[in-house]
Amino acid sequence: MNQTTLFIADLHLSTGRPDITAAFLRFMAEEAPRADALYILGDLFEFWIGDDEPNPLHACVAEACRACVGQGTPVYFVHGNRDFLLGRDFAGRAGLTLLPEHTVVELYGKPVLIMHGDTLCTDDRDYQRFRRITHWPWLQWLFRRLPLSWRIKVADGMRNKSQNANQAKSMMLMDVSQLEVERQMAQHKVELLIHGHTHRPDIHQLTLDDRAARRIVLGDWYTQGSVLRVTPEGERLQRRQLG
Known part of the structure; x- marks a missing residue:
């Protein structure tokens, strides 16, 4: 091991994008095994309707x-807004360790808060209402059956409904709320937050309690792979070619 932890999110794997699948499989075969750990922060798949779907891509x-x-x-694995129904059956077949939607992990002596990121978008009230409904346990139980x-x-x-609704929303509305970011980081007592969801790769500097x-x-x-490499020396966002 070379003291490196990897983070990825928002691959949205589907049979319609074999280039993304090929890039992911190459990453899993050549790069991920050399890391201390790999964290997938949601939306690994474009959608997920149940662990019982006989999709060769899933296998x-x-x-x-x-x-x-x-x-x-x-x-x-942390669930995203597209694959929140991914369950223990698939996780068992894949060897994945499922984590809560907000989790603090220790990375080289530092506590780090990780999540998919959709819960940070509190200004988009329609989406948050939709999210609450789709996460009702009884509704998920019924859907799976x-x-x-x-x-x-x-x-x-x-x-389709989500895509049409998002086209009418401003990018600012669908981005994270700074107040919610600061609230979550203060609540979990961390100085580093890692998330996906917004598809806007960047490293933002902020101040919390001075x-x-x-x-x-x-x-x-x-259009390209996105990988975060975390080492004891710091963090680097990197790109990967597809195909």
Whole structure:
């Protein structure tokens, strides 16, 4: 191990983008096994309708993750807004360790708050209302027991509705709330927050109680890969080629 921890998010893997899948599989085979740990901060998949969906892509991803874990690199997963229904059955097949939506991890002597990031977008009240509803345990229980064909139709309809709604929203509305960022970091007593969701990779400097702090945003994998490398010396956002 070379004292490196890796973070990725927002790959939105689907059968329609084999170039992203190829880049992810290459990353899992060549780069991830050399790290101390890999954290996937949500939206690994474009959508998830249940662990029982017989999608060859899911089996391929599970095999790649399990192989990485088998070589000694644990792979941790935080649910995103697209794959929040990913369950313990798939996690078991993939060797993933599921984490709560807000988790503090110790990285080389420093506490770090990690999350997908959608809970930080509190100005988008319509989305937060939708999120609360879709996370009702009884509703998820019911959805998982619908026939697979019904779940596919429901997921397609929800995805189209979400895309249409987002087109009418301003980018500022869909970004994080600075007040919520500061509240979460103060509540968890950290000076570093890592998240995805907004697809705006950057390292933001801020001040909390007269102390320097940072918020690192992971990028998506639509046009290029985005990887955060954390070492005892610091953090670096890097790009990866697709295909």
